[in-house]
Amino acid sequence: MTGTDHRQGEPMASDDTALRILSTGDVAGIDIALPDVVSVVEQAYRTLAEGRSANPRKLTVTPEDGHSVAYAMLGRDGERNVVAVKTSYKYGLHEDRDKQHYYTTLTLYDDVTGLPVAMMDCGRVGALRTPAVSALLARELAAPGSRSALVIGTGTQGRLALPFLLTTLPRLDRLMLFGTHPEGIRAARAQLRAHFPDRELEIVSDLRAAAGQADIVLATAGPRTPASVPAEWLRPAALSVLVGYGIAPSTLHRADRVIATSAAQMRVTGTDMADETGELRAVDAEFPDVLAGRAAGRTDLGQRIFAYNSGLVVTDIALGHRFAQLALAQGLGTVVPLWR
Template identity: 75%
Template sequence: MTDTSAVPAGTVTSGDDTHLRILSRTDLAGIEISLSDVVSTVEGAYRTLHAGQSDNPRKLTVKPHDEHSVSYAMLGRDGSRDVVAIKTSYKHGLDKGREDQHYYTTLTLYDDVTGLPVAMMDCSRIGSLRTPAVSALLARECAADGARSALVIGTGTQGRLALPFLLTTLPDLDRLMLFGTHSEGVAAVREQLRGHFPDRDVELVTELRTAAAEADVVVATAGAHTPAAIEADWLKPGALSILVGHGLAPSTLHQADRVVATSEAQMNVTGTDMADAEGRLPAVDTEFPPVLAGVAPGRRSATERIFAYNSGLVVTDIALGHRFAQLALAQGLGTEVPLWQ
C-alpha cells in the first residue's frame, strides 16, 4: 500500500514537450488513497475556487435529437496547484439498460508553471471518488445537527461509495439504508462499506416512502430508469436531500425551504429533468463554495428541508486527478507516448 501522505501535495514531475504519460484504468486502480485524503483534496479545490484563484467555466454539452447519447467537455484551472486541464465525457446508450451502455471519460493535465504536460488519464475512478466526496461534504455542511440516519438510492458507480464517504464526514450516523433494484449492485455496496468500515452494515429497504420519512440525509444516485421518485412531502422536517443522479421527484427541489448547488449554472444545464411544468428551475439560495468557506450558511434552521444539487465541477476533477498523478508518477506507473514527435 502506498503511503499517500509521503507524496508532497504540490509537486509533480512533468514530462517533456514531445511525450505524454498515459495513466490507464489499470494503473489508477492499483493506487491506494484514503477517503479522508479524497475529501480533503476535493474540499481544497472548492475553497480555492471560492477564493478566486481557480477557473471553472460552464461545461459544453452535445446531445443528438433522440438523446441516445450525451457528451461533455470541461476546461478548468486549479490556481493552488498551477494546473490546467480538460476533461471529456461521452456516454452512449442512454435509451438502454446499464449493461448495454458505453461510457468513456478522460482527463488531461498540464503544468502551468513549466508549460509541460503532466498526464492523460482515464477519469472513471476520479469521478467515482470525487462525486461521493462532494455529497459527503454537502452532508457535513447542510445536514441537521445530530443527523443519525442516511438513505442512499441506487447501487451503481456513485452509490457504491456514498455510505463510506458519508461516514467519513458524519461518523455519528448509526442507521444506513439502501434502496436498490440490482442484486449485484447491492452486494457491491455492502462490499465497499465493509471494506472501509468492517463493523458496519446497510439495511436494504423496499418501502421507499417509509424509509424516506425516517432519513435525515437522502442521497439519490440511481440511473435514469430507476422506479424511485421521492416526493417532497415524504421527507421529514429538517431532512437533507442530495441529488447526484436520479431518485428524487421535482417536488423535492421546488418545495424545498433552501436550495444549495455546487454550481447554479451547471444545474441549469444538467438538471432540466427537475424542471416544473413550465420548464423552469427555481433560483439557488447559495452555491456550495461559499458555504465551505463559511461565507454563506448551509442550513439556517433545524427544521428546513434542504435540497442540494451535486453536479461535478472540473476543478475537483483536476485536484483529485493531479493527486493521483503524483502518486502514480512516484510509483513509476503509466506509459510514455511520443505524441508530439
Template identity: 75%
Template structure:
C-alpha cells in the same frame, strides 16, 4: 515528473486502479478545490455539451485551472446508448493535465475512477454542510457506481450517523454496496429497505444516486423536518426541489443545464440560495434553521476533477506507473 515537452504520461484504468488513496484524502482534495474556487484563484467555465436530436448520446468538454496546484486541464466525457440499459451503454471519459508553471504536460488519464470517487465525496461534503446537527439516519437510493461508495464517504464526513439504509433493486449492486462498506467500515452494516416512503420519512439525509430508469421517486411530503435530500442521479421527485426551504448546488449554472428533469410544468427551476464553494469557504451557511428541508444538487465541477486527477498523477509518478508516449515528436 521529469519529462520533456514531447512526451505525455498516459495512465490507464488498470494503472489508476492500483493506486491507494484514503477517503479522507479524497474529501480533503475536493474540499481544497472548492476553497480555491471560492477565493477566486481557480477558473471553472461552464461545460460545453453536444447531444443529437434523438438523444442517443451525449458528450461534454470541460476546461479549468487549479490556482493552488497551478495546473490547467481539460476533461471530456462521451456516453452512447442513453436509451439502452446501463450494461449496454458505452461511456468514456478522460482528463489531460498540464503544468502551468513549467508549461509541460503532466498526464492524460482515464477519468472514470476519479469521477467515482469525486462525486460521492461531494455528496458527503454537501451532507456535512447541509445536514441537521442531530442527523443520525442516512438513506442511499441506487446501487450503481455512485451508490456503492456513498455510505463510506458519508461516514467520513458525518461519523455520527448510526443507521444506514439502502434502497436498490439489483442483487449484485446491493452486494457491492455491502462490500464497499465492509472494506472501509468493517464494523458497520446497512439495512436494505423495500418500501421507500417510510424509509425516506425516517432519514435525516437522503442521497439519490439511481439510474435514469429507476421507478424510485421520493416526494417532498415524505421528508421529515430538517431532512437533507441530495440529488446525484435519479430517485427524487421534482417536489423535493420546488418545495424545499433551501436549495444548495455545487453550481447553479450547471444545475440549469443538467437538472432540467427536475423542472416544473412550466419548465422552470427555483433559484439556488447558495453554492457549495461559498459554503465551504465559510462565508455563509447552507442551513440557517434546524427544521429546514434542504435540497442539494450535486453536479460535477471540473476543478474538483483536476485536483483529484493531479493527486492521482502525483501518486502514479511516485510509483512509476503509466506509459510515456512520445506524442509531439
C-alpha cells in the same frame, strides 16, 4: 520526466514531446484513503471560492433522439497551478446499463513549467470525487444530530456513497440502501464492509417509509430507476442530495433552501427537475461559498434543504493531479512521444 512538482518536489511533468498515459488499470492500482479524497476535493472548492481557480460552464452535445451525451470541461486549479481538460461521452442511454458505453478522460498540464503532466482515464476520479462532494454537502447542510441516511441507487456513485458519508459524519448509525440490481447491492455492501467493517447496511424495499425516517436522502440512481421520492415523504429538517435520479422535482421546488455546487451547471444538467412550467427553483447559495463561509448553508434547524451535486471540473483536476503524483511515485503509466 524532466519537470518537477513545484508544490511537492516530486517529478510531475514530462518533456514537451511526451505525454504520460495512465490507463484504467494504472489508476485502479493506486491506493488512496477516503479522508485524503475528501481533503483534496474540499481544498479545490475553497480555492475556487477564493477566486484563485477557474471553472467555466461545461459544454454539452446530444443528438435529437437522446441516445448519447457528451461533455467537455476546461478548468484551472490555482492551488496546484494545473490546467486540465476533461471529456465525457456516454452512448446507449436508452439501453440497459450493461449495453452502454462510457468513456471519460482527463488531460493535465503544469501551468508553471508549461509541460504536460498526464492523461488518464477519469472514471475512478469521478467515482471518488462525486460521493466525496455529497459527503461534504451532508457535513455542511445536514441538521445537527443527524443519525440516519438513505442512499437510492447502487451504481458507481451509490456504492461508495455510505463509506464517504461515514467519513464526514461518523455518528451516522442507521445506513439504508434502496436498489433494484442485486449485483449493485452486493457491491455496495462490499464497499461498506471494506471501509467500515463494523457497520451494518439495511436494505429497504419500502421507499416511502425509509425516506420518512432518513435525515439525509442521497439520490444516485440511473435514469431508469423506479424510485421517485416526493417532498411530502421527507421528514422535517431533512437534507436531500441529488446526484443522479431518485427524488422528484417537488423536493427541489418545496425545499426551504436550495444549495448547488454550481447554479450555472444546475441550469444545464438539472432540467429534469423543472416544474410544470419548465422552470427550475432559484438557488439560494453555491456550495463553494458555503464552505468558505461566504454564504450560509442551513439557516434554520427545521429547514428542508435540497442540494444539487453536479460536480465541478476543478475537483476532477485536483484529485486527478493527486492521482498523477501517486502514480508517478510508483512508476505507473506509459510515456508516449505524442508530439515527436
